[in-house]
């Protein structure tokens with residue numbers, strides 16, 4: 385007995401030790417290839433980072449479904465829905481759009497295309513919440529975008545959530561019809577409870593009853609023989625009462641709300657669009673991940689079709705941003721902003737206008753480990769993808785997706 389208790393304590397202590405750092409909504413739990421090769425999110429902004437209950441908080445940015453989307457996972461061409469991931473009903477979503485088209489319903493997108501998105505929230509509860517844009521993909525699950533902390537002050541009591549119906553009636557969505565919902569729950573709870581109460585009083589019960597049924601069948605009788613005429617009358621009574629309540633409830637609801645419309649399930653149609661035209665051509669010749677150094681390396685051939693010299697300023701994959709400090713300085717916005725400010729090293733630096741040259745890129749940071757992306761070496765197909773950002777001397781920016789096979793290096 386004693387070792388058991390000791391072990392139980394050990395597990396408990398272990399759990400306590402690790403709950404502190406958990407982010408609790410599983411952004412690191414998804415497989416590495418799901419995070420690296422599904423939706424590329426960038427330019428994301430959530431503002432304001434501090435608000436009070438009732439204030440609007442907007443999320444905006446761009447998303448690019450990967451051209452290297454894993455074949456075994458349903459893609460964005462089926463049905464997707466743009467939403468928000470946070471730790472509970474702390475906000476309401478007032479509006480959302482992709483490329484300016486309202487996303488009140490779900491839609492379908494295309495791989496390799498570049499879309500802008502925007503979401504308008506209203507703060508509902510006070511607290512400090514980690515907020516992510518998310519894209520729910522039918523059959524594949526939820527693809528989580530970058531997270532930001534949003535601090536909401538004020539009091540829940542000040543939250544107002546009123547709408548006006550087509551007939552001019554003002555409704556408070558926080559409390560609308562709560563009484564009716566409560567009454568219906570109580571009615572079905574009572575009926576279910578009475579049904580249970582009737583049968584639990586009877587003997588034999590449970591296993592003994594099962595044995596009685598088996599016995600009757602062994603003797604060649606019908607198992608229904610153990611029911612009494614009274615049992616049958618009670619059961620018929622329950623059926624009649626249940627149907628009567630359903631019919632009366634329907635009549636009552638119809639008379640109270642004569643005009644209703646069903647919930648809408650149609651898809652929003654997104655106009656077809658071409659793949660983003662890139663004035664920088666990139667070919668991935670080789671990609672390696674050196675496990676001891678947490679060093680991700682890419683050998684690229686870059687063709688600069690712009691009329692200005694360009695340099696690689698950033699590599700972004702799985703919401704991790706590796707920044708080239710020689711080109712831009714960027715620091716994390718908050719404690720969980722996944723920016724490696726000095727994480728990108730580029731050999732073969734500036735690419736002259738019109739030139740084609742080989743560039744070696746190193747993305748090195750402990751984030752590979754802490755964000756559990758090292759498991760990419762366990763993917764059977766070992767394909768990686770991410771966005772490369774090129775910065776022109778004249779301020780031009782090109783965003784190009786790269787992807788291909790990755791080779792793990794163990795020493």
Ligand SMILES: [Cu+2]
Nearest residue numbers: 407409514531
């Ligand atoms: Cu989060």
